[in-house]
Amino acid sequence: MMLIECPNCGPRNETEFAYGGQAHVAYPEDPNALNDKEWSRYLFYRENPKGIFAERWVHSGGCRKWFNALRDTATYEFKAVYRAGEPRPELNTQGGSR
Amino acid sequence: MADLLPEHPEFLWANPEPKKSYDVVIVGGGGHGLATAYYLAKNHGITNVAVLEKGWLAGGNMARNTTIIRSNYLWDESAGIYEKSLKLWEQLPEELDYDFLFSQRGVLNLAHTLGDVRESIRRVEANKFNGVDAEWLTPEQVKEVCPIINIGDDIRYPVMGATYQPRAGIAKHDHVAWAFARKANEMGVDIIQNCEVTGFLKDGEKVTGVKTTRGTIHAGKVALAGAGHSSVLAELAGFELPIQSHPLQALVSELFEPVHPTVVMSNHIHVYVSQAHKGELVMGAGIDTYNGYGQRGAFHVIEEQMAAAVELFPIFARAHVLRTWGGIVDTTMDASPIISKTPIQNLYVNCGWGTGGFKGTPGAGFTLAHTIANDEAHALNAPFSLERFETGHLIDEHGAAAVAH
Ligand SMILES: Cc1cc2nc3c(=O)[nH]c(=O)nc-3n(C[C@H](O)[C@H](O)[C@H](O)COP(=O)(O)OP(=O)(O)OC[C@H]3O[C@@H](n4cnc5c(N)ncnc54)[C@H](O)[C@@H]3O)c2cc1C
Ligand SMILES: [Zn+2]
Numbered sequence: 001m002m003l004i005e006c007p008n009c010g011p012r013n014e015t016e017f018a019y020g021g022q023a024h025v026a027y028p029e030d031p032n033a034l035n036d037k038e039w040s041r042y043l044f045y046r047e048n049p050k051g052i053f054a055e056r057w058v059h060s061g062g063c064r065k066w067f068n069a070l071r072d073t074a075t076y077e078f079k080a081v082y083r084a085g086e087p088r089p090e091l092n093t094q095g096g097s098r
Numbered sequence: 099m100a101d102l103l104p105e106h107p108e109f110l111w112a113n114p115e116p117k118k119s120y121d122v123v124i125v126g127g128g129g130h131g132l133a134t135a136y137y138l139a140k141n142h143g144i145t146n147v148a149v150l151e152k153g154w155l156a157g158g159n160m161a162r163n164t165t166i167i168r169s170n171y172l173w174d175e176s177a178g179i180y181e182k183s184l185k186l187w188e189q190l191p192e193e194l195d196y197d198f199l200f201s202q203r204g205v206l207n208l209a210h211t212l213g214d215v216r217e218s219i220r221r222v223e224a225n226k227f228n229g230v231d232a233e234w235l236t237p238e239q240v241k242e243v244c245p246i247i248n249i250g251d252d253i254r255y256p257v258m259g260a261t262y263q264p265r266a267g268i269a270k271h272d273h274v275a276w277a278f279a280r281k282a283n284e285m286g287v288d289i290i291q292n293c294e295v296t297g298f299l300k301d302g303e304k305v306t307g308v309k310t311t312r313g314t315i316h317a318g319k320v321a322l323a324g325a326g327h328s329s330v331l332a333e334l335a336g337f338e339l340p341i342q343s344h345p346l347q348a349l350v351s352e353l354f355e356p357v358h359p360t361v362v363m364s365n366h367i368h369v370y371v372s373q374a375h376k377g378e379l380v381m382g383a384g385i386d387t388y389n390g391y392g393q394r395g396a397f398h399v400i401e402e403q404m405a406a407a408v409e410l411f412p413i414f415a416r417a418h419v420l421r422t423w424g425g426i427v428d429t430t431m432d433a434s435p436i437i438s439k440t441p442i443q444n445l446y447v448n449c450g451w452g453t454g455g456f457k458g459t460p461g462a463g464f465t466l467a468h469t470i471a472n473d474e475a476h477a478l479n480a481p482f483s484l485e486r487f488e489t490g491h492l493i494d495e496h497g498a499a500a501v502a503h
Contacts, residue, residue: 001396015398019387021342040488044340044431048329050391073343074391 005081008063020056022046023068024088050074054088110276111283116290119316120148122470123308124323125295125331127151128160129271129456130448131323132278133463134470135287141464142471145286148317149279150310152294156275159325159455162393162425164348164370164382166361167457168205168266169230172221175481175493176434177228182478183461184265190460196277198270199375205266205361206240208410210255214366217497218261225263233262244360246411253409255367268361268372268380271456278463298335304443305335321446321470323462326391326426328449337441339449340487341428345386345395346453349403349422353377357413365497367406379417381407385427385453394424427452432486434493437465437479446470447484 002014028034028042047053053073058066070080070091080089122138124131127149138144151157167187169180191200209215218234225232237249240260249257279289290312297309299316307316324331332339354377363370368384383403386395400422408415430436430450435458437448448466451458465479475483486492 001398014396021389036488036490040340041338044487045338046340046342048339048342048389049333050327050330050343053389055389071388073389076388076390076392 006059007067007081007083008065016061017057018060023054023056110280111289114288116312116315121146121318123317124149124321126323127155128158128325129275129459130462132275133459134466135282136278137463137467139285139287148288148290150293150295151291154291155279156272159425160275161272162423163456164380165268165271165456168263170225170232170263171495172224172497173493176495177230179461179478181230183458186460194277194281198273198277200269202265202267203360204264206260206262208260208364209258210366215258222261231263231265235260235262246357246413248410248412305445319444319470323448326428328428341450342389343391343426343428345390345424346427347395347424348382350378350380350420351417352420369403369406391426432492433495435482436484438483
């Protein structure tokens with residue numbers, strides 16, 4: 001069970017949250033302009049790094065707000081959490097930032 | 099002390115130093131990589147082959163899965179490849195000369211909602227059209243096949259019936275890997291463990307070899323069979339895959355007298371159970387929702403799965419969890435695998451089997467070997483190409499695959 005720091009409510013059990021996959025995937029500005037390859041990238045392709053991943057979570061059992069996190073997919077360690085709409089934070093080499 | 103130890107039994111395969119070059123290099127020594135090597139040698143006479151494994155043989159998902167084998171998928175394309183795989187399973191113990199305890203004890207896929215019932219009956223009819231053995235059973239008939247199951251209507255998700263595939267079953271997974279490894283090695287394949295692929299050699303848009311922790315190895319052709327690590331390999335090679343890697347957990351109980359004669363699966367409540375030959379109850383859970391390469395998941399997933407299992411099988415209340423573990427499953431958006439050429443010449447990929455690729459081991463090996471040998475897909479895996487995500491010809495098996503196996 002991971003302890004996840006909601007930017008609004010503070011640390012809560014993983015079971016209060018739902019996962020939203022890769023963060024910062026914008027809806028295409030002009031979907032009609034996309035060719036099949038580009039459209040397939042938007043629909044079906046998401047990053048899948050072994051390491052730091054910018055991802056979305058929603059605090060369903062609390063404030064019900066979406067937010068973003070930087071998490072290491074190999075160790076499951078949260079490196080940063082930040083509000084939806086905020087840019088992806090830079091991690092310092094120590095790996096800690098909030 | 100040392101002289102009291104018995105002599106080491108005969109090794110099933112040699113552990114050679116890697117050669118400078120091979121006709122074909124296969125990345126990943128799980129079931130799929132080993133089966134591919136076996137069929138390359140047996141069906142195509144290509145024996146100058148190496149299987150490179152970063153850890154030990156079958157240390158990935160191959161020896162972490164719950165070993166359910168079946169072919170009762172919905173669509174024609176899936177029936178084609180999974181049924182071929184099941185037919186290969188039926189002949190493999192003899193062909194590989196290895197008794198890996200393949201046991202066709204049948205599988206029940208339970209329905210708990212009206213939606214489940216409709217989807218299940220549709221799937222049974224589709225299976226029959228495709229020559230896959232399938233029946234729809236009422237709750238009473240379910241109880242006849244599996245007497246320990248609770249078909250009372252006072253549980254949270256009562257059993258409203260089940261699909262039944264009598265030819266489905268289980269096998270002993272690590273022995274399956276060893277059986278393929280031994281036969282492939284006998285035909286000349288080099289099996290190289292502790293050899294991690296860290297990069298690819300390319301000449302323009304053509305792959306010419308791999309960089310590994312045991313040196314550079316040149317190759318005429320390279321095939322990726324890295325399961326949970328497929329995206330990592332593809333990135334090193336310079337192309338993308340529509341894959342997300344997730345933790346998937348399973349567990350066993352202590353050993354019991356035989357109580358459970360078949361395999362029971364429930365997509366709806368995320369549990370599937372069989373009893374291994376030795377006697378332990380083997381149960382699998384749903385995936386952990388987040389992306390993860392940690393080969394571990396959260397305990398609340400196990401707790402939910404146990405709660406569901408105990409409601410379905412009240413006698414399990416007295417059993418204990420002996421061990422839990424996790425693997426890394428490579429999921430696709432349509433819950434179907436990818437066995438395909440790639441944008442890079444002479445580079446082939448087999449991945450995306452997600453939570454259900456153990457049953458596909460022979461089928462994956464058979465079709466990937468054909469694809470490598472002919473630089474062209476076999477009719478059975480042609481629909482499972484990477485292009486389907488662009489053409490829109492998805493093979494949506496969420497109903498038959500979902501979280502389950
Ligand atoms: C808990 C669990 C239960 C499951 N239950 C079932 C089931 O009941 N029925 C079913 O059909 N399927 C099931 N599956 C799915 C099945 O296990 C997989 O789909 C299948 O094993 C994948 O093929 P594989 O055996 O080749 O994978 P793996 O055994 O994972 O092989 C991939 C190998 O590639 C190696 N590798 C990765 N990167 C590199 C590199 N850079 N260099 C060299 N080697 C590398 C890995 O070390 C690994 O050994 C389950 C999976 C899990 C985790
Ligand atoms: Zn909150």
